[in-house]
Amino acid sequence: MYEIAIQTEADIKIVDALMDEAFGLDRHARSVWNLRPGAPIAEMCFVLRDNGVAVGSLRFWEVMLGTHPILLLGPLAVRPDLRGKGYGKELVSAGLSHARSFTWPAILVSGEVDYYPKFGFVPAAPYAIKWPGFIEPERLQFFELKDGFLASLAGQNLPVRPTK
Numbered sequence: 001m002y003e004i005a006i007q008t009e010a011d012i013k014i015v016d017a018l019m020d021e022a023f024g025l026d027r028h029a030r031s032v033w034n035l036r037p038g039a040p041i042a043e044m045c046f047v048l049r050d051n052g053v054a055v056g057s058l059r060f061w062e063v064m065l066g067t068h069p070i071l072l073l074g075p076l077a078v079r080p081d082l083r084g085k086g087y088g089k090e091l092v093s094a095g096l097s098h099a100r101s102f103t104w105p106a107i108l109v110s111g112e113v114d115y116y117p118k119f120g121f122v123p124a125a126p127y128a129i130k131w132p133g134f135i136e137p138e139r140l141q142f143f144e145l146k147d148g149f150l151a152s153l154a155g156q157n158l159p160v161r162p163t164k
C-alpha cells in the first residue's frame with residue numbers, strides 16, 4: 001500500500017539518503033546542479049510512502065528559460081529494492097498533474113532518454129537551448145503545459161539559468 005504526498009521537513013533526511021544511493025555522493029557535481037543553487041519548490045516536492053516509509057522522491061526547481069520561468073523536473077529516485085513496481089511512474093504522473101494547477105508553461109528534464117517520452121516529453125534538441133555546462137543533448141526533454149509554448153521557442157536558442 002502506497003501514497004504520494006507533499007514532502008515535509010520530516011522527509012528531508014530519508015529523501016537525501018535516497019538521492020545519495022541513487023546518484024552517488026558526488027551528484028552535485030553534475031551540470032544540472034548549476035540550475036539548483038536554491039531550494040526546490042515546496043509545493044512541487046513529492047514523496048512516495050510504501051507502508052508509511054518514504055521510498056521514492058520527486059522534486060522540481062524553477063529555472064529561467066530566457067525570460068520564461070519554467071519547471072525543471074528532478075531529481076527522481078526510487079529505492080533500489082522497490083524499482084520496477086511503477087512507483088517512478090506514479091511520482092512523475094503526480095508531478096505532471098500537479099504542475100497543471102500552476103502557470104508554468106513547460107517542464108524541462110535532463111534525464112533518461114527512454115524514460116520520459118511515455119509521459120509526453122519530447123526532445124528539446126530542436127529548440128537548441130543553451131545548457132549551463134556539459135550535457136548529452138539527447139537527455140534534455142520538454143513537457144508542454146501551455147499549448148503553443150514550445151512552438152514559440154523556435155529559433156530563439158534561449159539559455160537556461162537558475163531563477164534568481
Ligand SMILES: CC(C)(COP(=O)(O)OP(=O)(O)OC[C@H]1O[C@@H](n2cnc3c(N)ncnc32)[C@H](O)[C@@H]1OP(=O)(O)O)[C@@H](O)C(=O)NCCC(=O)NCCS
Pocket residue numbers: 022023074076077078079082083084085086087088089090110111112114115
Ligand atoms: C528511474 C527510476 C526513478 C524509475 O523508477 P521505477 O519505480 O523503477 O520505474 P517504474 O517502475 O515506474 O517504471 C516505469 C517504466 O519505465 C521503465 N524504466 C524504468 N527505469 C528506466 C530507465 N532508467 N530508463 C528507461 N526506462 C526505465 C520501466 O521498465 C517501466 O516501463 P513500462 O511502463 O513499459 O513497464 C529508478 O530506476 C531510479 O531511482 N533510478 C536511479 C535514479 C535515476 O536514474 N533517476 C532518474 C534520472 S532521470
